[in-house]
Amino acid sequence: MSELTCEQLVELVTDYLEEALTPEARRRFERHTALCPGCDVYLDQIRITIAELGRLTPERVAPDARDRLLAAFRGWAAETR
Amino acid sequence: MAESGTTPSSEADLVSGLRARDEAAFATLVDQWGPTMQRAARGHVSTDAVAEEVVQDTWVAVLRGIDRFEGRSSLRTWVFRILANTAKTRGIRERRTIPMSSLAGSLDAGPTVGADRFRGDGDEHPGGWKRFPADWPVGVTGEHRVLGEEVGGVVSSALAELPARQRSVVTLRDLDGLDADEVCALLGLSAGNQRVLLHRGRALVRSRLEDHFGDAARWGATP
Numbered sequence: 001m002s003e004l005t006c007e008q009l010v011e012l013v014t015d016y017l018e019e020a021l022t023p024e025a026r027r028r029f030e031r032h033t034a035l036c037p038g039c040d041v042y043l044d045q046i047r048i049t050i051a052e053l054g055r056l057t058p059e060r061v062a063p064d065a066r067d068r069l070l071a072a073f074r075g076w077a078a079e080t081r
Numbered sequence: 082m083a084e085s086g087t088t089p090s091s092e093a094d095l096v097s098g099l100r101a102r103d104e105a106a107f108a109t110l111v112d113q114w115g116p117t118m119q120r121a122a123r124g125h126v127s128t129d130a131v132a133e134e135v136v137q138d139t140w141v142a143v144l145r146g147i148d149r150f151e152g153r154s155s156l157r158t159w160v161f162r163i164l165a166n167t168a169k170t171r172g173i174r175e176r177r178t179i180p181m182s183s184l185a186g187s188l189d190a191g192p193t194v195g196a197d198r199f200r201g202d203g204d205e206h207p208g209g210w211k212r213f214p215a216d217w218p219v220g221v222t223g224e225h226r227v228l229g230e231e232v233g234g235v236v237s238s239a240l241a242e243l244p245a246r247q248r249s250v251v252t253l254r255d256l257d258g259l260d261a262d263e264v265c266a267l268l269g270l271s272a273g274n275q276r277v278l279l280h281r282g283r284a285l286v287r288s289r290l291e292d293h294f295g296d297a298a299r300w301g302a303t304p
């Protein structure tokens with residue numbers, strides 16, 4: 001199996017992180033990042049990106065949508081109690 | 082990372098709360114699961130407004146069914162299954178009237194890092210970086226490595242830029258903390274397509290962060 005180029009490696013990063021590579025492909029990936037500072041930084045940037053996405057606060061339910069849901073709940077409760 | 086489930090005991094309390102017509106129990110569930118439900122629904126339909134209707138319809142179905150809910154699966158699994166079915170049905174109905182192109186663009190091909198970043202075929206190292214990506218100014222907070230507070234805006238506008246399916250997958254995985262199987266079930270995706278959408282979405286966010294920090298190579302640029 002030939003070695004990966006950097007251009008190929010960047011497209012395998014998610015498969016690598018999701019553990020979707022075959023053992024041989026995984027070894028080939030790790031062999032490359034161990035020797036290539038550019039791809040090592042790239043993989044690190046993806047990990048940082050994931051962590052930064054995780055730091056975004058998920059938005060709340062819109063207040064008017066919430067009010068409509070609670071009104072629907074009260075209607076259901078009154079009908080079925 | 083958002084709360085993505087409740088403990089079994091509190092879930093049992095919530096089920097009995099709903100059966101007792103306790104509005105506070107219902108409000109707790111709406112607040113806890115609502116944003117995730119909205120995003121999952123948005124992965125099937127074309128607008129936020131329609132996704133909101135899907136969530137509303139889901140809760141109505143949940144209330145109608147709660148007295149017969151047997152607890153063979155968790156409440157959360159049951160609610161999210163109803164959501165997935167409701168959203169799927171609505172999405173199919175919608176696509177009869179709305180051209181596919183408005184939902185497409187999610188599995189489009191093409192590299193996630195521009196070909197101009199790599200050396201060409203004539204080079205000694207074809208496919209190698211022309212200039213290495215630069216290290217980012219990462220600080221450490223507690224045990225986590227973090228970028229400055231200002232990148233929150235960069236990350237959220239990059240997220241807003243993503244095609245709907247990519248945005249749904251990235252948000253459900255990386256903000257809501259769901260696992261791959263759960264996202265596949267919610268959005269009706271194969272494992273492979275889930276990974277493609279996640280890959281493209283994360284890569285776009287990374288490249289916006291790179292634009293923010295500049296791509297000057299710390300390792301020495303080719304002159």
Ligand SMILES: [Zn+2]
Nearest residue numbers: 006036038039
């Ligand atoms: Zn490389």
